[in-house]
Amino acid sequence: MSEEIKKNNYSADSIQALEGMEHVRMRPSMYIGDVGVRGLHHLVYEVVDNSIDEAMGGHCDTIGVAINEDGSITVEDNGRGIPVDLHKKEGVSALEVVMTKIGAGGKFDKDSYKVSGGLHGVGVSVVNALSVHMKSTVFRDGKIYEQEYERGKSLYPVKQIGETDKRGTRQTFYPDNTIFTQTTEFSYDTLSARMRELSFLNKGITITFTDKREVDEKGEFKSEVFHSDEGLKEYIRYLDGNREPIISHVISMDHEKGEIPVEVALIYNTSYTENIFSYVNNINTHEGGTHLQGFRSGLTRTLKKYADASGMLDKLKFEIAGDDFREGLTAIISVKVAEPQFEGQTKTKLGNREVVSPVSQAVGEMLENYLEENPNDARIIIQKVILAAQARHAAKKAREMVQRKTVMGGGGLPGKLSDCSEQDPARCEVYLVEGDSAGGTAKQGRDRNFQAILPLRGKILNVEKAMHHKVFENEEIRNIFTALGVTVGTAEDSKALNLEKLRYHKVIIMCDADVDGSHISTLILTFFFRFMKELIEEGHVYIAAPPLYLVKKGNKKEYAWNDVQRDQANDRMGGSAAIQRYKGLGEMNAEQLWETTMDPNFRTLRQVTIDSLAEADRVFSMLMGDEVPPRREFIEKNAVYANIDA
Numbered sequence: 216m217s218e219e220i221k222k223n224n225y226s227a228d229s230i231q232a233l234e235g236m237e238h239v240r241m242r243p244s245m246y247i248g249d250v251g252v253r254g255l256h257h258l259v260y261e262v263v264d265n266s267i268d269e270a271m272g273g274h275c276d277t278i279g280v281a282i283n284e285d286g287s288i289t290v291e292d293n294g295r296g297i298p299v300d301l302h303k304k305e306g307v308s309a310l311e312v313v314m315t316k317i318g319a320g321g322k323f324d325k326d327s328y329k330v331s332g333g334l335h336g337v338g339v340s341v342v343n344a345l346s347v348h349m350k351s352t353v354f355r356d357g358k359i360y361e362q363e364y365e366r367g368k369s370l371y372p373v374k375q376i377g378e379t380d381k382r383g384t385r386q387t388f389y390p391d392n393t394i395f396t397q398t399t400e401f402s403y404d405t406l407s408a409r410m411r412e413l414s415f416l417n418k419g420i421t422i423t424f425t426d427k428r429e430v431d432e433k434g435e436f437k438s439e440v441f442h443s444d445e446g447l448k449e450y451i452r453y454l455d456g457n458r459e460p461i462i463s464h465v466i467s468m469d470h471e472k473g474e475i476p477v478e479v480a481l482i483y484n485t486s487y488t489e490n491i492f493s494y495v496n497n498i499n500t501h502e503g504g505t506h507l508q509g510f511r512s513g514l515t516r517t518l519k520k521y522a523d524a525s526g527m528l529d530k531l532k533f534e535i536a537g538d539d540f541r542e543g544l545t546a547i548i549s550v551k552v553a554e555p556q557f558e559g560q561t562k563t564k565l566g567n568r569e570v571v572s573p574v575s576q577a578v579g580e581m582l583e584n585y586l587e588e589n590p591n592d593a594r595i596i597i598q599k600v601i602l603a604a605q606a607r608h609a610a611k612k613a614r615e616m617v618q619r620k621t622v623m624g625g626g627g628l629p630g631k632l633s634d635c636s637e638q639d640p641a642r643c644e645v646y647l648v649e650g651d652s653a654g655g656t657a658k659q660g661r662d663r664n665f666q667a668i669l670p671l672r673g674k675i676l677n678v679e680k681a682m683h684h685k686v687f688e689n690e691e692i693r694n695i696f697t698a699l700g701v702t703v704g705t706a707e708d709s710k711a712l713n714l715e716k717l718r719y720h721k722v723i724i725m726c727d728a729d730v731d732g733s734h735i736s737t738l739i740l741t742f743f744f745r746f747m748k749e750l751i752e753e754g755h756v757y758i759a760a761p762p763l764y765l766v767k768k769g770n771k772k773e774y775a776w777n778d779v780q781r782d783q784a785n786d787r788m789g790g791s792a793a794i795q796r797y798k799g800l801g802e803m804n805a806e807q808l809w810e811t812t813m814d815p816n817f818r819t820l821r822q823v824t825i826d827s828l829a830e831a832d833r834v835f836s837m838l839m840g841d842e843v844p845p846r847r848e849f850i851e852k853n854a855v856y857a858n859i860d861a
């Protein structure tokens with residue numbers, strides 16, 4: 216190749232690189248999903264992923280993540296350090312290529328074990344492009360190197376700034392508030408939950424997480440150290456900490472079958488819920504896929520074979536179905552796939568067919584060994600499966616009753632529902648209101664064109680502790696299904712949810728702003744989470760925020776949602792205003808309820824979102840389970856929805 220052509224290629228490439236970075240800034244959502252709270256936090260995961268990769272390759276064991284005093288993020292590892300030598304093709308340092316070229320991450324190291332971050336896996340240059348400022352520091356070969364960037368453009372060539380005996384990479388970035396217009400504030404809970412999850416998924420690594428924005432009474436930063444020697448086994452214990460196990464050990468295995476590393480851990484508990492979390496390259500695959508398929512087939516095949524051989528099924532009048540093997544099961548599957556194909560609506564469904572059989576085989580072997588070595592536990596599991604099969608038959612009958620009423624229109628809409636007149640579900644909303652009296656006020660106060668009201672009786676059933684058929688037999692719950700127009704169960708999947716006939720695109724939970732009210736909201740949310748998860752995932756569930764105070768003086772009146780607002784309102788009125796504390800929705804009249812909580816132009820709704828399914832599951836099992844002490848501690852420490860509400 217002549218010099219000339221080489222030069223042309225070089226400049227063409229660098230123009231492309233520039234365009235790449237510009238493209239990221241023009242279409243950030245294509246790279247990080249969205250530019251809201253979720254996308255913002257994704258920046259951190261992207262940077263941490265690189266350090267996790269370095270750790271997975273066996274080159275580092277400690278990762279530090281910090282929210283700095285000024286709100287920026289620093290991620291540091293003790294790996295080999297990103298190379299800083301000249302990248303021949305690009306004519307600049309390798310570090311600069313990694314930081315400023317889209318899709319360059321790690322490509323120059325063929326042996327690198329690059330599996331994490333498959334979903335977006337867009338590389339640290341994307342973070343750089345979406346940051347007003349970023350600084351990379353590399354500790355390598357006894358020297359410290361540094362380079363800074365502004366909105367993805369390097370400010371100077373990599374320079375040596377000193378000497379060191381450390382090794383590793385440090386990245387600090389400031390998210391661009393012209394891109395993340397909603398907020399650039401990081402959430403401690405969100406990041407902490409992800410770091411904990413990563414430490415379980417990558418055993419042996421130590422991840423320290425520090426929030427330097429505030430200090431406690433002792434003058435110390437809020438900080439946590441995550442480290443797991445047992446990986447998924449410990450993760451199961453953490454997730455099921457508030458459930459009662461029925462077998463003596465967590466069943467687990469960790470091995471590479473063929474080319475695909477598979478890790479699985481599971482336990483059976485006394486509950487009736489199936490809780491399987493699956494990961495590919497450290498990413499939670501909400502929609503499942505081939506690894507989940509492999510897990511299910513391995514579990515069903517092995518347990519069925521054991522149960523058949525045991526003779527325990529001989530007197531059973533029902534066929535056992537796949538579902539029956541998974542009642543009260545908590546399981547985690549984590550696979551590492553070199554070139555994952557992600558499918559599905561949210562691109563969180565693994566499509567690689569070659570994954571099915573290694574996972575199925577591995578799960579089969581693991582279970583077979585356990586059942587053989589623990590015959591008592593084996594009998595307990597099979598008994599649980601038999602009970603599940605019997606309950607399923609009862610549930611099916613109860614469900615068919617709901618079904619007939621909703622689909623066939625037999626029973627029509629629940630009598631307690633005050634429907635709206637608008638027909639287009641996208642414009643309709645329904646308020647689920649605690650108690651008949653508040654329901655009455657809401658009915659008077661609403662705009663009946665598009666707002667429907669469904670009053671709920673006191674405490675709704677705690678689905679966390681109830682068997683499935685009890686849930687479907689419960690009148691309040693049947694009313695919710697019927698009112699929403701949501702049905703359950705198809706020919707292929709007895710638990711599949713059908714949202715096609717959803718009658719309202721906003722489902723708003725409205726409860727008193729007190730402890731009882733938040734307990735009731737939590738019960739309703741638990742029901743949605745366990746039985747209508749897609750309703751939450753598709754963004755249809757909201758929580759209304761009624762005010763706590765009415766501040767009045769003369770003809771002036773203001774509402775307040777917290778003590779600070781109350782005091783400010785009082786100050787604005789020159790002090791000594793009359794302050795009414797609302798003890799519940801019932802103390803507001805229809806007009807007040809409309810003004811504060813129902814009028815779309817004034818109300819604040821909190822959309823319920825799920826950061827991490829695993830964390831949400833743990834929180835619900837804790838809030839609704841048997842163990843009172845952790846629940847009390849949690850409620851005292853957090854708002855009830857802290858971990859499920861963005």
Ligand code: 0RA
Pocket residue numbers: 265266269292294295296297298321324327383384
């Ligand atoms: C490729 C090659 C080498 C190091 C890395 C990547 C590396 C990248 C990151 C990103 C965050 N922390 C990192 N640590 C290391 C070096 C290869 C060698 O030294 O032989």
